[in-house]
Amino acid sequence: MSNAAILTETRGLFRRKRLVAAAIPAMVLAYLVYIFFAFGVPEMIRTADTKNARILVSDSYSYKTHVTRDNRSGDIQIAIEGERKGRYDAGTGPSWVTLGETTEILLDEGHIVLFGPEEIRYDIPGYGLVTANPGRGGVNARLPGGDVPDWINASKNRLTITTAAGRLTITRNRSEVFRYFTGWELFFFTLDSPYHGMGLGEVLGHAVSGEAGAIWQDFWTNKMWRHSDVAWAIFETILMAFLGTVGAALIALPLAFLAARNFTPLGAARFAARRLFDFLRGVDGLIWTVVLSRAFGPGPLTGALAILITDSGTFGKIFSEALENVDDKQIEGIRSTGAKPMQRYRFGVIPQVTPILLSQILYYLESNVRSATIIGAITGGGIGLLLTQAIITQKDWEEVTYYIVLIVLMVMVMDTLSGWLRRRLIHGKPA
Template identity: 45%
Template sequence: MRIDIADITPDRVAALRASAPQVFGGTVASRLASQAVWAGLIVLAVYCLVRFDFSPVRLWNGLGQLGAIIRHMFPPQSGGAFMEFAGAILQTLGMAFLGTLFAALFAIPLAFLGSKNILRFSPGRFLVRRGMDFLRGVDQLIWALIFVRAVGLGPLAGILAIIVSDTGTLAKLFSESIENVDRKPVEGVRANGGDPVQTIRYGFIPQVLPMFLSSTLYMFESNVRSATILGIVGAGGIGYHLAERIRSHRWEEACLILIMILVTVGVIDFVSKRLRQRLIGKATH
């Protein structure tokens, strides 16, 4: 619609300002509220910096010490334990794979029970969702410390920590996918006499399966990094060897371990990204 400049009168501008004040910069109250929020954030940031004893001098000294550590890391050396490191990398990959696999399997029924278009019983759905929140609300590192005390040192504690934490995360992602499905295929299955199991099998799963697989691959990619950290607290894998080298100040060997971790994570990221792109492309098609 074309507007002539002659039609823009002060009365018309005043009427438009009254009907849509946010277009003209908002009301005085909204601007004051916005400024108060920004001022509050700035005050909170300054308080946290002071409370945590942040200072440029301390940061500069820390960077100097970090530079000294980096100088001790080169050239990287294996100390005769290269094959041991390679085996630990494979153990870390196995922890991430098993943890992600079982987490995905456990998350699928929880996701259906936590979706409002599957479970109409609100109290039951509420309990399932709060259970998801609890599982993913506790960090993997905390779960690893708990399981190290429960089952002892080794990869089993790391696998259990990944399973528990990722079950909550994947169940949340899966349930959101289920709630956003196209209703037409679902209604078509029901119209042809499909029971609830058949409705889920033929109405929901074909739509959500590519997203399930894509999310699982992404979590596996993330868990390869997480499993390294879990090893530092005694859950096995390459993280255990890294923590041991750092504690004993064997920085050349620690540098080699870091390089091996970076190469492994880079390869996993590349392969996982390609697979996710193919799955998402098939889902769109």
């Protein structure tokens, strides 16, 4: 071949390579553009609710206390997050509310709201005094002169003032003030507990003086956060994953022998076992979950069985591949001592495959804890259910945050635990 021919050939080769190198990113880009429009991203960005995002973020680290006045009877009610579980007893309240004929509510930055017998007054520093006489003819609000700023929304029957210090809403029947605080409200003790509002040192002092049981009781049965229910839900999720994974392994092991070429000379049996595995895997976990919940109803058992059935197929495939790779020499050695088939399997095969099987089982256990969260949301069990319930109410975002933190911690702990067990059981290293 002449030099010129080699040169043209090389150039052609380079051109092709360059084309391929440019074509792949171009194809990926084209696909992503297609997805961008197929998924309606422009439309979604337009309709996306930034208000929801703000609520979500602010609610996840702060809470509000409602002070509500019934404008007809004049009764005043103070409740954290406006929930019955966080309500103060009548006649009591936090230190920033002074109850009386005229109730004085102190907000941040010198804002003061007064609930009088007739009149509602909100003194806004730097703006002026807003008064209202809610009654039959509407809220009758009087604002300082000048343009109405955009953080005040006034109409005949409704007045809403939103400031950095809080929010006042007045309608004919109700006047309500929100004051915002940072943190998760009543995380340890609810208002009806004697330990509410105590510092850590004080609580520890009480614990040392023999009240540890009562303190734990109050914490554990906290109606707002339901710590015992949450702990149980976490346990239930792990239980689902454990039962599903271990059950699947126990079912798949004997079937895997049936599907392995070197243990089952009978082609038909092998074929049947393999197609069974393919079927179990192919009918997705979602379908099994739906089918099983019809039979067993909602609950953790349904989730465990769904994991069990799907993973039987997966394990069957993995195990039978491991079994096909075993070393025949060890089995022959066992056979030479006159061992029966069962003994050959027990002493010639099992010790060879145990490390592979164990490491796969542990790996799936870990991944199934995540799956169990999702399956729990569908079948109604475990932390997945609590999470979906909290999200559906669309207001308890601090609880959602709490559950998310717990789920991530749970997965990470299982991750570490399974890694530790793997090292311990397979490599025989003491961690």
